[in-house]
Amino acid sequence: MxxxxxxxxxxxxxxxxxxxxxxxxxxxxxxxxxxxxxxxxxxxxxxxxxxxxxxxxAPCCLQGPGARRGAALEEDLDRKLFGQHLVKKVVIKAVAGFLNNPNPKKPLTLSLHGWTGTGKNLVSKIIAENVYEGGLNSKFVHQFVSTLHFPHLQNVTQYKDQLQSWIRGNVSACARSVFIFDEMDKMHAGLIDSIKPFLDYYEELDGVSYRKAIFIFLSNAGAEKITEVALDFWRRGKSREELGLRDLEASVSVSVFNNKNSGFWHSSLIDRNLIDYFVPFLPLEYKHVKMCIRVELESRGYMADEDIVDRVASEMTYFPKEERIYSDKGCKTVYTKLDFYYDL
Structure with a gap:
């Protein structure tokens, strides 16, 4: 039909x-x-x-409510993301609630923190795919990588002007634009503050409303604090799932704010409470790595061979040295390790 x-x-x-x-x-x-x-x-x-x-x-800027997108987002996170109960809870509520709000007071801003391989890029990709059909390739989704787009310290003033113009132009064309900033821990301090007016509680700025836009920041900064809290829970015999957002969010924001090697160092975005959620990605355990391996095998069209799943998971390195609880690369190298076992 x-x-x-x-x-x-x-x-x-x-x-x-x-x-x-x-x-x-x-x-x-x-x-x-x-x-x-x-x-x-x-x-x-x-x-x-x-x-x-x-x-x-033709591709269209999202205008209507996102109720169905919220359900699809939850399904995607359940199927593809492992060991991140806090992330799922926060992202589903924040994104679905925001898309269903016809008149938000400010843009949605999410800051994702954790070690490499724990799922930050995956989650930003899933969010983009559930807002726009083209996902990261949609003309309404814009991705910035600090080391690629803002490499030189001496050009920070120029980058600030370019960044403001880029955001202003794209939000003017589509109010529901999505902006993703990767490698925030490698961004030059002070640069991200140039977009502070766009994240604030303004009705309009020069005739443009930014209230329906989504901003997502990805960073390794704060990962040490997340691991410290998670490890303390483990050593006290508490379940990983007992960790609540209240146990991590405040300490992560303070850690990132005071980290001189972070793009958020003394940032007005944090100081003015313009970031809605600091989303902590917990380090992954052995069982989570095995889940990633199974999904990768299935995506290649193979049945999950448990012998290979165990062997690949065992080849990963884990920390702390004595307990060997957490994978130091998360699921990041699963893809290349599987190449060794299959003629692809």
Missing amino acids: ERGRRAALGLALAALLAGPWPGARAVEPVTVGLALAGAAASALTGLVSYSRLYCYF
Whole structure:
């Protein structure tokens, strides 16, 4: 049924686009396209509105509520993310709640912290995919990597201007834009403060509202504090799942704020409480590494061979040296280690 409707709409648009359209050459192509789409929508009255019609054939900025996206987000996190009960709880509530709020007071800002391989990039990818079909490849999702996009200390002033212009331009085009900043622990101190006005509680700035945008920061900073708390729980015989956000969030934010090697060092984003959640990623245990291996095998089309799963997990290195509880690379090297066992 849905496929048939799309085919009908496609034929209608094709007919309209075939012309003739007197004077079309004198009009900007984008304007013509919008006019034709509007004409198609009128011709198909009762089937679909203009905005919905347009979104059948081109990527659209998210405008409606995200209830279904919240359910899909939860499902994706359950299937792909392991050992991170705090992350799942915070991300699902924060993102779904924000997308379903037609009039948020400020942009959603999430700061993800933890060791390499614990799932920070995976979670940002899953969020992007659940907001926009193209995920990280969507024109409404923008990713910055500190060492790639902001490498030189002497250019920080220039980077600040460029960053402000980039965010202003993209939010003007799509209020629900998503911005991801990776390697915040390698960003030059003070640079991220240039976007502080966009994260604050302003109705508008120069005619642009930033309240519906999403900002996600990824950082290894704070990982030591997270491990310290998690290890203390383990040594006291407490379950990993007993750890609550209250046990970690405040200490992580303080640790990051006072870390001179972090892009958040003495940042006004933290000082002014503009980051909604500091999301702690716990170090992964042996059992979690095995889960990652099984998922990777299945993604390659293999049945999970438990002998290989055990062998690959055992080859990973773990810390502390005596207890060997946590994987020091998380699941990051699982992919390459499996290449040794399969002729791919």
